[in-house]
Amino acid sequence: MADEPKSGDKTRDPRSGGPQSALGEAAPEPAAAPKPKPKPKPKAPPEAPKGPADQPPADDQERPAYFGGFEKALPGAMEQVSYWVGDWTIIVPAAALLEVATYLKGSDDGSFDYCSDITATDWPPREKRFDVVYCLYSTRRRHRLRLKVKLGEGESIPSVTSVWPAANWLEREVWDMFGVNFSGHPDLRRILMPDDWQGHPQRKDYPLEGPGEFLLESPMEWLRLRNLPDEAEIE
Amino acid sequence: MATEASPIFDTDELVINMGPQHPSTHGVLRIVLKLDGERVIDADVVIGYIHRGIEKLSENRDWTQIILLTDRMDYVAAATNNLGYCETVEKLMEIEVPRRARYIRTVLAELQRIASHCLWLGTHAMDIGAMTVFLYAFRERELILDLFEDYCGARLTYNSMRIGGLPLDIPTGWDNKVRAFCDLMESKIPEYEELLTNNRIWLERTRGVGVISGEDAVGLGLCGPPLRGSGVYRDVRKDEPYAAYDEFEFDVPLGTNGDTYDRYLIRLEEFKQSIRIIRQGLDGMPEGPVMGKVPRLIKPKAGETYHAIESPKGELGYFIVSDGRATNPYRFRVRPPSFCNLQGLRPLIVGHLVADVVTLIGTIDVVLGEVDR
């Protein structure tokens, strides 16, 4: 698993796509933090999480009122529903996103007029590695909903700037940090990183130590540093 | 200046670069302005100059270590950042926080709101040229920093909360100091108002400047005082109560015109409401522990959540994904209120004069540390 090649990565960002072994090491980052980091081989590192938990709601969990209308208006758009610690999440297909967004904003019992946040999560082992997450809020009904869209490398997702102008910068940030392409975005540029930056830093296979330049100049040195025992080891 | 010039003269637009080293861009904000005379035709807001990758760093830190990083985002309101993060993790782990801790958190958060608004008031007035208010506001902010120093030993980056409660109970006599501060602060607010509220020049500089309708503000994702200034009733403290806000009485001031003056009045009123909340918090402070039952190793179950609080700047949200196995979050995302408010800057400044640009940067109250993270 650790050496699983990242498809499509090479084409998009040449720098972090360079030394494959280093990348493979970096991939299971989150799970590997405490223990297996120092040595790549001896112990098999725990598998990187393959995807979010997306716990389904309990059967007796009362569903929000607008779910009914939503399913009726856009049959098939509700791929999956998840409920966890009080938050409802709907997983929708990328193709239907714009319709869903327009519907949710316009519908009377939903009226999600406020786009709190747009972000993404990267699950490298999964085929559709990105989860693009939309945190919505209704200033009239005062309830929240999360939309989630699964997206593969190189695929693009319709921009929701036409529905919520707030999405403009938030989508730019997701593009900057994850390389998720938003089609129809009016101004898709990098926002936090410099314009000429290579790679997308929030991806899980983007190295944490040192900037991309360091990696490019001496990949072996980078590997050596990476394999040193971690001082901040906990437990 | 915007009249039709005769064709003899060259009438190019002037592209001017405001920032990142400009005295009133509040840090390292850069705005590329396209000017016709002094009128702004178009603007490009460029950010990212202090991007430190706090989100990425946090994904590789212990759950507790992250509190320290949240301090560095909105560094003028570190306690609210701590609060938002701790509450999000508590929500994810379903930890019950003791009532006393929630009360103290509320008091700290409101003190922080006053401190942040003091800084805002000072710099905003300074941008418009009223330099005295700046020092008056800082004088009071200094007292709040002293209170925080008494509480947790730090003056700027407090690291003042822990997952499940607070690291420390309040020191003896601290509540009386806070009460004394509240009384003092109440007597100082008229001082600011005297210098600004009815000042003709202040009125001319702020009224009708940067008007945004409630609908547009919601669409643009503005939050906090800029949103309330447009008359939208939206305060996370009321809508989705956290800490102990559901136990306190306070009003949410709303504006009517959605201009800079309304936003100014709202923040001044928030001073008073914050004092009211602090007093209620101190008077009703329950006895008990300040730390809830938290497992020794913090390791939330796999799952994700988004939790928002009302920071002085607006809705501060944390979206955290845990994979259930590691002692660090799988995904740590901050919804910075300044970032979303700053997005509203471009529509606000287009059509205004250069002098208004600095007014409008001031009125949306951005902290670049939070914008860039």
Added chain:
Amino acid sequence: MIETIVIPLLKIAVLLNAVLVSVTFMTLLERKVIAWAQSRLGPMRVGPYGVLQAIADPIKLILKEDITPVKADRMMFTLAPIISLVPALVVFAVVPFGGDELFYITDINVGLLFIISVTSIGVYGIILAGWASNSKYPLLASLRASAQLISYEIAVTMTLVSVILTAGTLSMVGIVQAQQDSGLWYGFVQPVAFVLVLIGGLAETNRAPFDMPEAEQELTGGFHTEYSGMRFALFFLAEYANMIVISAVVTVLFWGGWLRPFPSIDALAFLDLIPSWIWFFGKMFVFLYLFIWIRATLPRYRYDQLMRLGWKVLIPIAIGNIVVTGIAKVVL
């Protein structure tokens, strides 16, 4: 020979030094007064209560590196601060600091006109500085300065016409004597004109709340963004010298120059024991303090609002004032 050359030259030398020294102490006064207004102490390190700061600052400015930007128009860039300072100093030639002939260099019969003309030259320094810097912020500042000059020069000059009508003379000494004869300071006779000249004076000296050409929060220092060292110091001197000029002019025109309060009331004759020049400097100081006080209190006007104030408020009032004065002059 002695009467016509040596004594005036001596007077000029004394006055020039006095003005320059008082300007350096003006900066200290300004810092101190603003500090007190803002509940802080101001400079405290150099000398007792920071008194020597007034000397340390010029020394620092003189020793600083004098930078000329590569793309600047060298000649104009050097000339601009000089153009700005010299008129401010020249004006002192006709300001009567006391009743005796010893206290003024000369009394020309068009003194007021001379002041109006010469002070307007000063603003060319600002305009040229902004243009010669070949930099965008200074350029905006120089545009603002020229707009401001036009709006305020007219209003102030128009207002002064009504004073001239009342006094019947353009000579600065003559105006004070006219006030002595009428027994009233013109501040009481022409209160509207007094306020207008005060506001216009603030605008002409580019002081808060009309300090748009500087406006460090907007234009990062405005016309002197690119200046450093002594050339910057010249602008600084010019600004404060202009403040002193305006204070002196307002004192002469509206507060009776060197006259004691209520010169017609004999019961107050004991006030004449105080020398005339002390009265003059006392009154001037009040205005200088007022300038500083205003700076510490008021926010800054916006450029279009300032123009509006100039054209739509001050000029109509000034014209109305002339008409009223003229009618009053004929009727009374």
